[in-house]
Amino acid sequence: MILTKIATADSVSAELRIKIAAHKVFLAKGFAATTVRDVAKEARTNVASVNYYFRTKKNLFNVIMTEKAQQILGALGPVLGNERTTLDQKIDSIVNCYLDFLLANPDLPMLILNEVKKKNFEFISGAQINKLLLQSNFLKQLKAVNGTLDPVQFFITMVGMILFPFVAKPVILQTGLVKEKDFQSMIQERRALVPVWVKVMLKTRQKR
């Protein structure tokens, strides 16, 4: 990220340097394993100034994470709500949009899953998911195309197809199934694979 280079320069305010540093360290090590000292060091300042700007470690974390959540939800919202695209076009867009974001933030899924589990962070509320997904054009089109398919099961599976490789990356690399240098191109292949698989899921009718 180019921002990192700019933000670690002396010309940038301490507050912003701390934010960039916190983003980097939290994503790399998670909330618990990150110390305020790590962040201070990365921002080339000291423990006291971090607490001066952000009061507590937890508050700093919430500031960073809320921005990230809005970033991805803000990108997906318009895609799901679009009234001019077909369902197939939406699937292509969701996969591409999500993968772009994940390639830029490969460690974010694990961080979110961990911190939501530990109740350190609320990623998305019921009200938000209602507006974003349940009342979306995407869901209407989905029901029209296949009335026997449970939308929740479908949605979990589709998101899993996109997210899972990032979440499982450490294990995938450890097994040697994919090499570190090939991971990105493996993900790029999925840009084509996942939409195909999602579309055949849609054509598959469940027994009742």
Added chain:
Amino acid sequence: MILTKIATADSVSAELRIKIAAHKVFLAKGFAATTVRDVAKEARTNVASVNYYFRTKKNLFNVIMTEKAQQILGALGPVLGNERTTLDQKIDSIVNCYLDFLLANPDLPMLILNEVKKKNFEFISGAQINKLLLQSNFLKQLKAVNGTLDPVQFFITMVGMILFPFVAKPVILQTGLVKEKDFQSMIQERRALVPVWVKVMLKTRQKR
């Protein structure tokens, strides 16, 4: 788990009580967030005796995790290697076998992913995956049925379909898409759904 009730009884040796307690606390809180004091308290003993039996916290963790890894790999190995079952039968078995294990150990996937990432634990070696998967009857049958499908992409996707709901459980519950009381039945539904989806993936040929 019935073992827990037995093992927390006074009649059971301190060593076993500590093991059961460690299993419970590590799975609930992860490695870093677990303190030796937590484990000692859960096992109704003290810090010194935990270190007496297992020397270090890390060693105790490895003992627990190695047992778990062998448990799941030992269950999947025979299924993948079986020479008398068809590919479709194997897919049904893998899904059922995996889901049974995960329903009994719902927190294990996140724990493994986290600790492999932090290099606290080696879940599976390249040699093991080679023997278990790459040289298995499962892979031979897979290649025979669909030569255009990348086995690695296929495998990641199938495992993701099974594992992802457990990994994403906290977020799924927080969104309200599934209620806590309905989570188990949602998973049970996937026993039927996932094999169907996996089989249509197999029938879908890639462009070259």
Added chain:
DNA sequence: GTCTATAACCTGATAGAC
């Protein structure tokens, strides 16, 4: 706004009595 120094606390590990 920035920094040093320190308070108050929690951690894993161990020494040593029983």
Added chain:
DNA sequence: GTCTATCAGGTTATAGAC
């Protein structure tokens, strides 16, 4: 084998000089 007491080190957060 089991326990109490304690150590050495690392943590967040803050007080107070500049």
